[in-house]
Amino acid sequence: MTMFDTVLVANRGEIAVRVIRTLRSLGVRSVAVFSDADAGARHVREADTAVRIGPAPAAESYLSADRLLDAAARTGAQAVHPGYGFLAENAGFAQACAEAGLVFIGPPASAISLMGDKIRAKETVRAAGVPVVPGSSGSGLTDEQLAEAARRIGMPVLLKPSAGGGGKGMRLTRVESALRDEIAAARREARASFGDDTLLVERWIDRPRHIEIQVLADGHGNVVHLGERECSLQRRHQKIIEEAPSVLLDEATRAAMGEAAVQAARSCGYRGAGTVEFIVPGTDPSQYYFMEMNTRLQVEHPVTELVTGLDLVEWQLRVAAGEPLPFGQEDIALTGHAVEARICAEDPSRGFLPSGGTVLRLHEPQGEGVRTDSGLSEGAEVGSLYDPMLSKVIAYGPDRATALRRLRAALAATVTLGVPTNAGFLRRLLAHPDVVSGEMDTGLVEREVDSLLPEGVPAEVYEAAAAVRAEALAPRGGGWTDPFSVPSGWRMGGAHAAPAFPLRVPGREPVVHAPAPSAAPRVSHDAVTVELHGVTHTFRRAGDWLGRDGDSWHVADHDPVAASLSGAGHAGADTLAAPMPGTVTVVKVAVGDTVAAGQSLLVVEAMKMEHVISAPHAGTVAELDVTAGSTVAMDQVLAVVVPEEHTEGSGGTAGTPAQEEK
Template structure:
């Protein structure tokens, strides 16, 4: 009997594993980096051990530090979660050598399935359908070019050790093959330390359907239905659902039996996912096997009623599988989306900074798996996923409707998220019809204006003005308040708006740019506002942070800045000239120097955060004054980097 579980991970998956382990009576141990000292998973565990600084290579990828934490706390088993060391055969072996039970498959299975080349060969031998291609052992570019002529175009280049779309290239013709091979090798070497490549015939606009398998050490293996993960951006999953809208009972049985063959062929134990591509004729082909619990496992749990982490722990203790194949039943439909701190309207740029308010929606059939809470800070060190939002319904439309409502009613103030973008995907007609392939997002949303919420209209401006006017007047009893007239200047995105707000008791009148709007303020309390607009009662959630007002209504949210008392922008070209860091990160390039003339929109500094480069640009024409950042500096969000002036004073200062 195992009794104390160390979770070698962070964030929502660590919290999720801790909850099941506690329910089963285990004592739990969290590990954390210095940046995660106050993280939710640390507070949820019975014990916690710091394993190093923020950088993942020095903490969550530091196997020795994790094993030492297990020794210190007396843990007898380790759950790796997903990512980090979860599919690392060396770590699985190290756990075994240290006398610890690794809650996952044997190292041999991890190693085999970690190689796209070797796993594909093994699946062919096991009778599992695979995509035609070339799997030469560390083939040279010349060998791959020759093989491509036999395969035909279009084809896919894939990193043998890869995943998540890294080292992957779609090649449409021979003219671009050599360059794409070079790029794929470089990316694979950088990401995985291994530049081995394979080639596969491209399956155009397929469905990405995966089978959840489980095996025990008694040679039992079952499948628990399928998940459709076709909605992807840059080969990264965005929406997952179970069951797949295109899978028939006959296809489910065929794919499930093939997945079980795959598991038995590599003497698998525990939870695994066999991923397939399904073409328009419902032919399916082995893609890869993930030797861990998947991010999207909750949708399988909701339609089967099974706790997959509990299954993992049971298998790790040597017990037979809890259910036989004919005892597994599927009920209803579940859909999951990944709520990220990112800005879809600006290239899905990761967002960092304080999470002022995070309040998941509540309701029947909803589940939120999260590792954050209000008051946390989203840092550039780790993946910016805030939560997995999952909805279950008796049918697919019930699940869709619940999920849209859950996204619209979830409060996130402080960082920009993809919340609105996700709700538009679920509401899309093509998705609703079950027609979304892996090309869906590129075809339907790449240039779609719904990547960002609409600008606030008269009703939303009235809501914002109500909060701001209330703060200015300091009144709490609106009906007895004296009549006032207040000018308010708002900044919404890159636009500014001047409002004249007249209040008489609970009646509010707004005038701007020739527009006129009247509302009645019914109720205003901390964080919640109710107004009556044209006979319709409208509710709003809000949060004030200095001059910033975050508010949410009608399923959308906005950030409005009160700039009433700020100095007007300089006539030389727009902004204040005080250029600040948009997020925590490292300065990798400084492109200007004091005294240099710059134009609005010109890149001044390049900031690196979350493995992406972010240009920091001038917000006005002028002359560079002080440069407060140097290459290699670690900077914080809103830290002043550069000052731009509109006169000659900066040049004089630079020459002094």
């Protein structure tokens, strides 16, 4: 079989960089594609050639099959690697590639279509002898049929969009009386996310484990599994930490689940790398149930690569080129342990709202047992148009304890100043006693989230920010120095008062801070060290940004006069501000409208997440500063609602935005 000469990578960010790395190692020419937002992106620079495919919105670039196929034709590509996300699981795109004479580096369109329909997928694998979660059967069920199936299964139940994935649109319903409203809401979410409101209902398993099996199939009838990955650490049904192997499974259960995954792959005529996902009761791992099959490479594939020694992207390419697998199931061995953390552009201190900005300083860990897959570079702009995942940090060790220790250290060394991320949160999560012991389930993160967030901004952060400002005011050069220009607090008559710096971190109360004279801070262009209460603290710095142990803070100067002038300008009015950078997609009110407390006023979208901005109280819309389609910055004023009854000193807080994954 002959390997391809040129492959087009129909994706962006870290997965595009990852695929290009393997293409380079095989001597295959890589073609990157980019939107206007990504013209200077890392994947564009690292590819052998790159093609512009449209403006920034994904619908006009990365999701345009016609533009991707045109780019492939113009560059002489013989195959297309879709990565994950975008069109990776789009049967129409896979078919269009085939019709254009291109090899789609993934399964046949028929397999994508079959496994993309959760109802058909369950029926197919059940017929192959794979255990499935008890639930409804048949497609196109009415609301009453869904409710009847839920009553027959027994509460609680999980409503799921048939056409969806990634946890989007799923609704957990615990009481029968809520079924009607929950079914209606699930249909709305499914229709908005996937253009298809077909639902199914499944039994809910309390405190479940999420275990997935990696499979690899060639075009010659060979199918093997590469062991499992534990994916139980999730937020809003989205994985954030994955590891291989799982501490839950013994060898017998691993073999049985692996064989079930192989049968699931065979049942749909699979080819290439894919993942079969199971839900497993933590109290009885032998009772596992098929959930769905992901017909693509998974985000968490590096942990499998590290414990098997196989490059999954390489084997995707070899299988797509027609090569048979040269190994059988008996040749697959799992050695050591690997854990992966997903670094996302989100701010844990603000309820994990999407973040953005310019990467001012970047340090991504490498070294013994540590691997970073990333699409970042210093100067990169992180906007609100695409997925919030920026990179992945993966650690490997001879045992789980070593891998966890290495990953915690690697996350502590991760620096992404200019863009808030979840790196510090993940480091603390990996130190949680239940994670360390392996006693995990899919609800652990949501239950423990408050304990994993620091209370407020540490005092030493303000201390370091003040030290940076004091150092900037210090005189430079030799000769006479005007004593009034030195930030020492010196005054005529011997009076001495430490200089005060009004500071603020967005979303926090302003602080008027005076560094202690005994602190003796050390400030350089990229670091600042301060001593507080006998403890020395060192921060990385870039401009007004400080970082330590994976956490970062944007410490800005606070101008109380400017802050008051930027308020609502109405007595007793409440200013509604953008909770994150994004785009206003819906405006439901106009100036002068009367609104009720909690009424939805606007919808802001960022990184595939919708945020509903609601009225904090009953009143009248006095100002509306945006329209549908407006791009907004974090903390930008969106609207002002004057309360029905003015009270002395009322107002000043915005309604809490509801978060909804798209």
